[in-house]
Amino acid sequence: QGPAAPRLVERTVPHGTGLLGWSIKHRTPLVVDDPSQDPRHAAELASEIGVVPHHLLVAPLIDGEDAIGGIEIIDQRSSARDGDGPWNTDDLKLLVLIAAQAAGAIGMARRRSEQSNADRLASIGRMLAGLLHDLKTPMTIISGYAQLMAAMDDPAQRDKYVEQIQRQFDLMAGMTREVLAFARGDTDLVMRKVYVHRFAEDLSKQLGAAVYGRGIDFEVETRYDGTAYFDEQKLMRVFHNLASNAIEAMPDGGHLRVAIERDRDELVWTVRDTGPGIPEHVRGRMFDLFATGRKGGTGLGLAIVKKIIDDHRGMIRPQTGPAGTTFVIRLPLTRALDGEQGES
Ligand SMILES: Nc1ncnc2c1ncn2[C@@H]1O[C@H](COP(=O)(O)OP(=O)(O)OP(=O)(O)O)[C@@H](O)[C@H]1O
Ligand SMILES: [Mg+2]
Structure with missing residues (x-):
């Protein structure tokens, strides 16, 4: 949110860019006064986006072994904050705490969605195994009728076999529909x-x-x-x-x-x-x-x-x-x- 947001979202920058990038890459939180004096600051990017930071707080989001992102708090006012002076290490500690909470929550949500995808895949796998098992029956029957037809001259009898074969194909189509219905999430009986x-x-x-x-x-x-x-x-x-x-x-x-x-x-x-x-x-x-x-x-x-x-x-x-x-x-x-x- 905010006036700079549209210029920021969907922008890709190389890993390690800017103070935030540095913080994520080195898994280290930072408090910086006057970033323009800091060689790690991505001045060009900041001015492109239209942000001129005077004070910065940055902390990486660490979930387990992975650095999954970072939080950056920017003060654009040139003077120190209303009589409080610039940010200090206490502020940084607070941000680190918040970052830990956020990283834990994001990681948990990701793992949960991965798990439910895995569950879904596993049940689709079982379902497919079931389908393949069940397709054996109509296929056996069709092949049996086809053999009978080959040996049969009587057209009326052949028609009966054709009808049976058609039925088996309908059955197979029904099974396929069922698996697709399952993939969509409904397993209802008809x-x-x-x-x-x-x-x-x-x-x-x-x-x-x-x-x-x-x-x-x-x-x-x-x-x-x-x-x-x-x-x-x-x-x-x-x-x-x-x-x-x-x-x-x-x-x-x-x-x-x-x-x-x-x-x-x-x-x-x-x-x-x-x-x-x-x-x-x-x-x-x-x-x-x-x-x-x-x-x-x-x-x-x-x-x-x-x-x-x-x-x-x-x-x-x-x-x-x-x-x-x-x-x-x-x-x-x-x-x-x-x-x-x-x-x-
Ligand atoms: N009517 C039965 N008489 C003797 N043994 C049976 C009978 N029904 C099932 N079994 C035994 O139970 C086992 C499990 O049957 P199930 O139908 O679940 O699997 P399967 O026949 O081995 O394999 P699939 O049906 O998947 O081709 C069979 O392997 C067989 O040993
Ligand atoms: Mg069996």
């Missing part, structure tokens, strides 16, 4: 009213394609014929991740069964396989990021599952043993928890 039967049919088709040709006896059993509120795409991902673990656990085939039923105000989903069970050493931390019990696993699948269920304010319980693994998921049937009765 809660919609869903006809559970229709969702179950879709689930049956998609997981059916995933288990196809693997000797796995697969079935979806729906014992609830109403509606519920959830994020369809995200929940579909939950079942893809659970199914892909089950498939990996049953290389020689087995049974995979998904059951859907209502228990009072909750929708209960059960995913049961007949694999060898979750290895003991991963059991306690299977929902942690990067906890994996198999070669080539990234350990993201169940962490993503847990996150999605938590976001829905639901619960997930694993039961596992040598006869197989069951995951029971409970989701609130309505959005009453949010105090919303949303219709979409």
Whole structure:
């Protein structure tokens, strides 16, 4: 602020210029009477800016190891201040104290903003890792359908495969949108009213394609014929991740069964396989990021599952043993928890 400010801001001067520059460079506070007599004074710069200092107090801003700036107090009056005489070392001590406070506050603010950037980057990294993990599913399905198409002469059947491939591309586009939404800062679920039967049919088709040709006896059993509120795409991902673990656990085939039923105000989903069970050493931390019990696993699948269920304010319980693994998921049937009765 002040008349000289517009001529001062956005000006760059070499490091160490003037008494302030010297003070910063040498990390030393100074009190100077009549700077024009001091060889360190940047007289040209001062007159360019339109400031003629007669007395100066300068102190560097030191934050930890770094000199991050300086404070300069200028008295332009030629006589000593109103009867007080020129500035003395007591004034300088006071300025040094103020400089220490200011430097600490600036440093703290900088570190805080660096930290929150780092946090954001770290979560974008996790998100991207999640995206790459989830893109594997539609890519596998697309490649499967493409192979089937190549071997298929019947145009009607080919059209069906094209439709399925198109669906997978839509899914991938949805995932991309989600990551971008996250980068913008909103991670909201897209809660919609869903006809559970229709969702179950879709689930049956998609997981059916995933288990196809693997000797796995697969079935979806729906014992609830109403509606519920959830994020369809995200929940579909939950079942893809659970199914892909089950498939990996049953290389020689087995049974995979998904059951859907209502228990009072909750929708209960059960995913049961007949694999060898979750290895003991991963059991306690299977929902942690990067906890994996198999070669080539990234350990993201169940962490993503847990996150999605938590976001829905639901619960997930694993039961596992040598006869197989069951995951029971409970989701609130309505959005009453949010105090919303949303219709979409
Ligand atoms: N149904 C299951 N049967 C046996 N083991 C399982 C089952 N589900 C999960 N596991 C074990 O839990 C581990 C963690 O699963 P998770 O899906 O989180 O990661 P991943 O499958 O190893 O890797 P990713 O899913 O990221 O490709 C698996 O590596 C596996 O050892
Ligand atoms: Mg997995």
